Amino acid sequence: MSNRQNTNVILIGAGIMSATLGTLLKELVPDWEITVFEKLASAGEESSNEWNNAGTGHAALCELNYTTEKSDGSVDISKAIKINEQFQASMQFWSYLVNSSLIRNPRDFIAPLPHMSFVQGEQNVMFLKKRFKALSRNPLFQEMEFSENREKLMEWIPLMMKNRLPNEPIAATRMECGTDVNFGALTRLLFDHLKNNDVDIKYKHSVEQLKRTSDGLWELKVRKVDSGTVLRQTAKFVFIGGGGGSLHLLQKSGIPEGKHIGGFPVSGIFMACNNPDVVAQHHAKVYGKAKVGAPPMSVPHLDTRYIDNKKSLLFGPFAGFSPKFLKSGSMFDLITSVKPDNLVTMLSAGAKNVPLTKYLIQQVMLSKEKRMEELREFIPNANIEDWDLVVAGQRVQVIKDTDAGKGTLQFGTEVICSADGSIAALLGASPGASTAVSVMLEVITKCFPQHIEAWEPKIKEMIPSYGVSLLEHPALIRELHESTSRALALGGEGLSVELHA
Structure with missing residues (x-):
């Protein structure tokens, strides 16, 4: 026996991406009906779970793979800049949620923690020094420190310096303003908020098929995991945010953009x-x-x-x-x-x-x-x-x-969208969760272009840097850093002590 229901938006997967998109849409259009299908028993249990990812607030402060050495010996920092700006958007949105009391306590999901790069060997030390010079000239990374001094490194990373060979070439960079983010906890907080705002969240519901109907809607065949009962639900817009499971569902959609x-x-x-x-x-x-x-x-x-x-x-x-x-x-x-x-x-x-x-x-x-x-x-x-x-x-x-x-x-x-914007899927991995806000804004821009002009004031209220290049506004970088640090309680050691007390 099956029944068919209709809604405005369907989100597949109860991870950080669906949580972020659902929360953004609820702020932009509170009256839209949203339904979430998750095959597991609770939110944030796969890629978003705190034990399934590194918890790094990826801001390209320490990840060497986001900066590459070019053939002329210079260091390309363009990817690091992009990722840092995307993380800044996430920090702004989380600050908005805290300031609006949509999330009560930031220490439930974020803590201040230095981000460091560490290298061994002469060639790697030379690369790190060049990377430091390229990044520290940029207003997004100007607080970065570099050191080859063993006394300084012992101060920064005492556990790593004990019993280390004295003649080994080593170096490190450090950014005090890094974070540790519990994306599992954040995901659960956002879904609690969505549930309290009439979002229909159906756990233990597995999406098996999706197809386009004659009237332009998407129809999903969904099976209840426990009973095997099948239900059918239609929506004007579908987001496939099922982590690794997204590829199969994208293929089942049949859209040309999902080919090859x-x-x-x-x-x-x-x-x-x-x-x-x-x-x-x-x-x-x-x-x-x-x-x-x-x-x-x-x-x-x-x-x-x-x-x-x-x-x-x-x-x-x-x-x-x-x-x-x-x-x-x-x-x-x-x-x-x-x-x-x-x-x-x-x-x-x-x-x-x-x-x-x-x-x-x-x-x-x-x-x-x-x-x-x-x-x-x-x-x-x-x-x-x-x-x-x-x-x-x-x-x-x-x-x-x-x-x-x-x-x-x-x-x-990567975001894959149909030409008419009626369906979108998120594929890929790192930096993933850290850039969720920017990625979901990309989904909104591609899939709801007719609404963007009307929604823009609210988007800018939630993410003040929306549509602005931070590199061209150093004063805004400082202002946002201060406001997000204050809202998210990232002001120093007091937080970390309280967290594990």
């Missing part, structure tokens, strides 16, 4: 410190350089985290391979994503990425002791008994045909 696109799953494993004395000695997110052949999402980092009001220390990620597109997915996800229209694309990607395949096989085969050897590049005296393995979330990297050729592996977040 594939996905390659990469899993992750972190090492979590179980010794509170060790955890207490480190207070930063420290990113190193990726190994040759490694995907950018596998950049090694040693992270202080605040989860469930407790200070934690994680190292990783170690890449792995599973054919699943979600942790709760199917072993057949990868093979069933191969269609006639993307077969050549997928085969081309396989031929191009032999080093990546070799790297993933090597990572899967690593013993715990081998993983400890990599950890000891960060913590020379790390003890194997102090660390446990934690399986992180699945990420699906986009594969598509580009100017660079067929089957190009994409590292980033």
Whole structure:
């Protein structure tokens, strides 16, 4: 038995992207009816979960893969600038939610934490110095510090400096204004807000099919996970924000824009410190350089985290391979994503990425002791008994045909929209959650162009830098930094002490 209902907007997946889009739309058009379908029992349980991502407020303050060295020896910082501006938009929106009492307490999801880059070896030290000079001249990064001085580094990262070889070339940069973000907690806070504002959130509901009706609506076939009962729901607009599961649903939509696109799953494993004395000695997110052949999402980092009001220390990620597109997915996800229209694309990607395949096989085969050897590049005296393995979330990297050729592996977040704006899907991985606000504003702009002029004043109220290049307005950067730090209680050590007290 099935029944059919109608709504204005359907959001598929209860992760940070759907939470952000739903919250934005509720502020812009409070009377629109919104329905959410999530196959799991609660919000934020896949990629958005705090144990399934690094919790880094990705602002390109420390991630070396967002800055590349060009053939002439200069450093390209354009991607770092873009990501930083996108994170600034997220901070502004979160501040609006706190100032409007839509989120009561910012310390439930965000904490101040320095972001650092750390390198070893003469060539890497030279690169970091050039990167520092290029970034620190930019108003977005002008507070960055650089040091090769061991006394200064001992002050910044004492745990990493103990028992380190005295003649080893090392250097680090530091940005005091970094953050640790619990995206799982933020996702749950936003869905609590949406539920309180009459958004119909249906957990344990799996979307199986979607098709276009003769009257231009989208009709979804949805199955209740527990009972197997099928319901059908129609909407004028559908957003597919199901993490790794988005690709299959995009393919089922049949829109031309979803053709010739594939996905390659990469899993992750972190090492979590179980010794509170060790955890207490480190207070930063420290990113190193990726190994040759490694995907950018596998950049090694040693992270202080605040989860469930407790200070934690994680190292990783170690890449792995599973054919699943979600942790709760199917072993057949990868093979069933191969269609006639993307077969050549997928085969081309396989031929191009032999080093990546070799790297993933090597990572899967690593013993715990081998993983400890990599950890000891960060913590020379790390003890194997102090660390446990934690399986992180699945990420699906986009594969598509580009100017660079067929089957190009994409590292980033991509929005795929139909020509008429009636459906959109989010694919890809890092920086993902950190840039959710900018990405969802892109969805709104592409899918609701007829409303943008009317909505713009409200959008600017929520995100004051909307439509403005921050680089051209240094005074605005300072003003926004002060206002977001105040709203989100990022003013210093008091917050971090209270968080794990």
